[in-house]
Amino acid sequence: MVLADAGCEVSLWGRRAALAETINTTGTNPDYLPGVELPKGITATADPAEAARGADFTVLVVPSQTLRENLAAWKPLLAPDTVLVSLMKGVELGTAERMSEVIQEVAEVPAERVAVLTGPNLAKEIAARQPAAAVVACVDEAVAQRFQTACMTPYFRPYTNTDVVGCELGGAVKNVIGLAVGIANGMGLGDNSKATLITRGLAETTRLGLAMGADPLTFSGLAGLGDLVATCSSPLSRNNTFGTNLGRGMTLEETIAATKQTAEGVKSCESVLDLARRHGVDMPITETVVSIVHDGKPPIVALKELMSRSAKAERR
Numbered sequence: 001m002v003l004a005d006a007g008c009e010v011s012l013w014g015r016r017a018a019l020a021e022t023i024n025t026t027g028t029n030p031d032y033l034p035g036v037e038l039p040k041g042i043t044a045t046a047d048p049a050e051a052a053r054g055a056d057f058t059v060l061v062v063p064s065q066t067l068r069e070n071l072a073a074w075k076p077l078l079a080p081d082t083v084l085v086s087l088m089k090g091v092e093l094g095t096a097e098r099m100s101e102v103i104q105e106v107a108e109v110p111a112e113r114v115a116v117l118t119g120p121n122l123a124k125e126i127a128a129r130q131p132a133a134a135v136v137a138c139v140d141e142a143v144a145q146r147f148q149t150a151c152m153t154p155y156f157r158p159y160t161n162t163d164v165v166g167c168e169l170g171g172a173v174k175n176v177i178g179l180a181v182g183i184a185n186g187m188g189l190g191d192n193s194k195a196t197l198i199t200r201g202l203a204e205t206t207r208l209g210l211a212m213g214a215d216p217l218t219f220s221g222l223a224g225l226g227d228l229v230a231t232c233s234s235p236l237s238r239n240n241t242f243g244t245n246l247g248r249g250m251t252l253e254e255t256i257a258a259t260k261q262t263a264e265g266v267k268s269c270e271s272v273l274d275l276a277r278r279h280g281v282d283m284p285i286t287e288t289v290v291s292i293v294h295d296g297k298p299p300i301v302a303l304k305e306l307m308s309r310s311a312k313a314e315r316r
């Protein structure tokens with residue numbers, strides 16, 4: 001929608017031919033954005049070759065854990081010199097790779113051909129054309145500027161950044177902190193507790209970023225604090241809602257069954273913890289989320305353990 005509103009010709013791929021046909025004939029996507037009229041200039045197709053043909057930008061947005069498999073199939077179809085843009089906010093399980101790393105590896109393209117769009121961008125609010133800002137990150141600033149121009153509209157304001165590592169970590173770790181805040185919310189905890197999780201969550205994100213060569217200032221920007229605030233305060237966030245259901249006492253199976261869309265933090269909390277361990281970084285909130293979501297630790301027990309850690313200085 002944003003690209004079409006910005007004047008681009010958009011070819012949208014989806015797995016289901018019937019849904020692509022509905023989008024083309026009704027100008028709406030009733031399964032994902034009911035009641036929203038899509039702009040002219042979007043053509044949907046279930047044929048990836050048709051979607052990829054001649055594209056200046058190939059925008060990738062599937063669940064993070066399926067990207068490698070999807071992109072391997074699409075690689076022969078990509079237009080020469082196309083810039084691959086990731087909208088995904090996850091870290092791959094097993095490899096602990098960021099999405100731009102998976103893209104470079106699978107598509108065999110240099111970092112200069114890969115950009116990331118991230119920031120406080122809850123889909124339903126964007127679809128309602130409510131004002132929002134975002135970050136386009138690429139190691140090549142000129143490439144980031146090209147995509148910035150391609151997606152700038154009166155309601156969508158993208159900034160550029162060359163710190164791809166920081167921008168991607170901000171997007172992936174905020175989902176884990178969103179789960180933690182949701183759990184606190186579901187347990188009936190108040191705003192002091194949630195503000196503590198957000199602030200200390202940002203501290204552990206920044207520690208990981210520093211260890212991985214990111215610019216610490218990125219984390220006080222849209223990809224860090226901005227997205228953290230949106231995710232941790234909105235019931236529209238799938239990660240936040242997932243955590244709230246767990247905190248209210250639903251089992252993991254019940255919570256998964258109640259979640260219709262992708263809550264990236266559920267899988268990425270494990271890969272973020274993997275990254276932290278590889279880089280020797282302490283991420284106690286992430287560790288707590290993993291223990292609740294994957295090891296079945298009752299939230300009340302995990303909370304007690306988190307609060308009884310040894311005393312520390314705020315900044316180390």
Ligand SMILES: NC(=O)c1ccc[n+]([C@@H]2O[C@H](COP(=O)([O-])OP(=O)(O)OC[C@H]3O[C@@H](n4cnc5c(N)ncnc54)[C@H](O)[C@@H]3O)[C@@H](O)[C@H]2O)c1
Pocket residue numbers: 015032061062063064066070087088089090121122123124260261262264
């Ligand atoms: N929805 C948002 O507000 C939002 C905002 C910014 C970024 N993102 C990111 O976008 C990514 C995707 O999330 P989403 O909101 O689109 O999720 P979603 O669950 O709404 O949609 C995922 C889409 O991927 C398809 N899909 C599922 N498995 C697939 C597979 N194996 N191969 C191909 N397609 C598959 C689904 O059919 C669906 O159309 C995530 O990384 C998320 O963090 C989402």
Ligand SMILES: O=P(O)(O)OC[C@H](O)CO
Pocket residue numbers: 089119120121122123175178227230231236237238239240262263264
């Ligand atoms: O619904 P969530 O939790 O995946 O969050 C959506 C976006 O990432 C918010 O910027």
